[in-house]
Amino acid sequence: MSLPWRSSSLARPRTLSVLEGGIPFMRLAGFNLTPAKILRVQYKPTSVRMHWIDRAAKALLKRGKKHVIASGISVSGHIHIGHCNDVFIADGVRRALKELGGEGQAFWYADDFDPMRRIPWPLNEGELAERYKRYLGMPYINIPSPDSKYENFVDYFARPFIESLDDFGIEVKIYSGAKIYQSGKMAELTKTALKHANKIRAILNRYRSKPLPEGWLPYDALCERCGRLATTRSLSWHDNYVSYRCEGSDYVAGCGHEGEADFTKGQGKLTWRVEWPARWKLLGVTCEPFGKDHAVVGGSYDTGKLIAKQVFKCNAPYPVPYEWVSLKGRRMSSSEGVVFTLPQWLETAEPELLRYFIFRSKPMKAKEFDPGLALLDLYDEYDLVEQVHFGMVEASARRKKQFKRIYQLSQLRETPRRPVQRVPFRFATVLTQVMRDEKHAISVLISRGMLTDPSESDIKLAFRRLSCARNWVSKHAPERLRFKVAETLLTEAVQRLTKKQKQGLTQLAADLSSRDFTPIELHNHIYELAQRVGLKAPELFKAIYLALLGRESGPRAGNFISVLDKGFVISRFKEVAP
C-alpha cells in the first residue's frame, strides 16, 4: 500500500491501525474533527527515542563541534563502581560525539590535593587507624601508602582504578590536581579568583544560611609547618602570596602557625566551589557528568555556573547529573568500605556488563548492585540484549532500537558484527566446578550445543566467562550452589545410604558401563532405575549426590554425571556396595 504522506522518511504515521481504526471510531463517537486535525494525527512522526548519551552528544553538537568532557573523583578511598558513572558517562558521550561527526576528548581528573577529612577503610581499622590519624586535614597526595608497593595514599587507591579503565574500554586522559597546582597552571586563575573574592563570596552567600565573613578568600593554603590544608584560614594576599593562619577545622586542630603560601607553586589550592569552575576554564570543559550532590539547587554546579560566567568569563559545561549506586542495599561509600571496585568486577563479571549496568537505565535513576544471585540476572539480561541485537530473539521495533543502542554502548570498542556464542552463566557456574581441563570444558560445551564450530574468539569468551563463574562461585555464590566432588568416598555418606539406595547405585554403575547416555537420557534413566529397584526417585538422587559430593543435593544429575569422568563415576558407585 502506498501512502502519499510517506514520501518523507521521518513523517511516518505512528501506526496504521491508528489511522484505519482510529478515525471511524472517532466519528462514531460523535467527534467532529476537521481534516486538518486528522492530518496532524496522521502525520505524527515515529517518536525518536534517543538514548540519553546521544541526547547529550546532540545537544553539545548544537553548541560546537569540538568538546572536552570532564570527569573526576576525589581520591578519598577505594574508587568503586559507583564512581564509574563519572568516567563511563564521560567516555560514552565522547564516543557518541564521534559517531555523530563531532570531536571529543574525555579526561579523568584525580582530586588528589584535597584534604583527608575521614580516614577511609581499610585504614580506619586497628593500628592503622592510629597511624593515619595524624594525616587528617593533609592533602591526599602527601599521605603515605599503607603498602610499600604503592608510592603514596593516592597511588594506593587510584592506581587499581586507573589501570582497569582500559579493560573497560575507557579512553581518557588522566590529570592530577596536585600536579596541576604544582605546575603553576592554576596560578593565573587563582589570582583572578582572589581579585574577585568579594564577587565570589556574594555568589556563594546567595545559597548559604550562614554567610561567609568579610575578607574571606577562596583559597586554602597548605600550612608549611604541619602540612595541613584543611586547618588554615586565608587572611590576605599580595603578589603571588596568600598569608594564612593555621587555626584548625571542625575535625582536626591547627598548629597555630602563621605564614605565606605561594600560589604559583602549589602551596595551596582554590576552595572546591571555585576550583571547579576554574578547572572548566583551564581545560576548556564543555560537558561534565557529576553526582547528584552537585546537581542540587544551590549546589556546587549552580554556584560554579555563576562563578564561571562572572569571574572566569566562561560557560559552565553541559551537565549530566547521575544518581549513586548502592551495594546490596547500602550506599556505596569508600570511607566506610562499602565498595566494589573495578578489579573486583573483572574477577566475576565481564567488563561489558558494567557498561551495560550503567547505560541500561537513565542516569538519574538509582542503581542497585548485588554481586550475589542478582548478578546471574544481569548476565542473563545482557545476553538477551545481545541476542535481540543480533536478531536472534524477537522484540518490538521500539525495544529493539533501545536494546541495540544500549548494547553498542556496552561494548568496549567496536560492536561485533556477527552473533557471539555465549555460555549461559548459570551453566558456567556448574561446569567450572566439574571441568577437568579446558579441552574437556570445550567438548562439554560443544556436546550441549552451547558452542558450535567455535572460533578462537568464541573459545576465549567462553573461558573468560568460565573464569568469572569460578570466581563468582567462590566469592559471591550462596553455599547451596557450591559443591566439590569428594576425592574419596566418604564413609559418613555410605552410612547414610539404605540397602536399596546402594543397590540402585550398583545398578546405575552397571548401566553406565554397558552403554552411553546423553545427559537427558541419563536423567530419565535414573527415574526408570529408581522404579525398577523400588525406590522413590528423590531417594536415588540423594544417593547419587551423597556418593559423589557427600551431601544430599547437587546440580541436575544427568547433566552432572555426564560431565564427570565416566570411569570415575562407575567405580565410585561400585565402591558404595562392595
Add this chain to the structure above:
RNA sequence: GGGCCCGUAGCGCAGUCUGGCUAGCGCACCGGCCUUUUAAGCCGGGUGUCGAGGGUUCGAAUCCCUCCGGGCCCGCCA
C-alpha cells in the same frame, strides 16, 4: 527551607522527556508434557484500580495541578 529520584503483575524493573498499536520484560508463580524433574528441561498461561484525586485532550502510565507513601541529596565540607 530547597531540590532530585521512585511508586506499573508476588518481587525486580522497562515504557513517561516526544500522549496513540492489545501496557511490556526478567524472575517467581500456575497448568500441561516425556508414566517420573533438585541446579541449562520443553510448551502454554498475565495473575495489573500503571500510588490517589482532579484537569487538558478525540485519546493519559505518559502532559499540568494537588495530595499520599518511600528513599536520597543540598543548606558545613564536595
